[in-house]
Amino acid sequence: MIQRIQNSRNALGFMFMLPAALLLLVFLTYPLGLGTWLGFTDTKVGRAGEWIGLENYEFLWGDAVTRLALFNTLFYTAVASVFKFLLGLWLALLLNKNIRFKTFFRAVILLPYIVPTALSAIAFWWIYDSQFSIISWALVKMGLIDTYIDFLGSPWNARIAVIIANVWRGVPFVAITLLAGLQTISPSYYEASAIDGATPWQQFRHVTMPLLTPIIAVVMTFSVLFTFTDFQLIYVITRGGPLNATHLMATLSFQRAISGGALGEGAAIAIAMVPFLLACVMFSFFGLQRRAWQQGGSDK
Secondary structure, eight states: OHHHHHHOHHHHHHHHHHHHHHHHIIIIIHHHHHHHHHHTBOOBTTBOOOBOTTHHHHHHHTOHHHHHHHHHHHHHHHHHHHHHHHHHHHHHHHHTSOOTTHHHHHHHTTHHHHSOHHHHHHHHHHHTOTTTOHHHHHHHHTTSOSSOOOTTTSHHHHHHHHHHHHHHHHHHHHHHHHHHHHTTSOHHHHHHHHHTTOOHHHHIIIIIHHHHHHHHHHHHHHHHHHHHTOOHHHHHHTTTOSTTTTOOHHHHHHIIIIISOOHHHHHHHHHHTHHHHHHHHHHHHHHHTOHHHHHSSOOO
8 A cells, every 4th residue: 555655646745745734724724714604603702603694794894994994905005015026126136236245235135024023013113103213313303304203193104104114024025036036037138138239128128027027926926915914013013093094904803803802793804805815816826827927938
């Protein structure tokens, strides 16, 4: 029996995948299934719930705070992802050049991503503090402003503040991944295009971007997923305030389920995030299936 399994590629592959499949089943499938079930019940902390169908979702559809959290999540994800991509691509292109201390800069750029999220959030909380903000202090000393900026007391100031914190933390992941992709591009492509008279911009547009597109699709999919489900930065810096202006779906779900005790309602908010996440994953998945991306040619 063991020998037959060893001689069968399919059976051997299944055996190797079985431990990972069991871990996913225990730590992913079960919580997802339980959360889905709770979303259709009126379960409270300390009290078993009853099946109520779509009542939680009907309530959330008409709930102004939930709609605001959805807007915040989409705005937060879109703006942060765009800036992480642009800054990450710029850093990747810069670090891919032959500059002095290149190895040192590559190591330094990873620091924001290596530092625990909670510590990063606490640091930004102090940076944005209404009384001790180093940013406000520096601007006052330079004579650019007269009073300290209330970064976390104004809704739009708070939104921009947490987006900056997320971008700072997420840029290293994008930059290092795109840098790895850039290093897989053969220099012969650039040499051939230079011989044909291509400018640096034309090389970037017609050589770098097409060959880097599959890597961009993968890294931005993960970036969007991480940003959409962000919890720690928001919870530590603002806890969803002021006036729910920075509540994301993840933080609102936690507040309703754990702090508020409405497990069914909180689970419904969490499950409502799934369609958006699936849409992002499927967009990337089907895009990566295009032979034009994978092979650099046209579909046939």
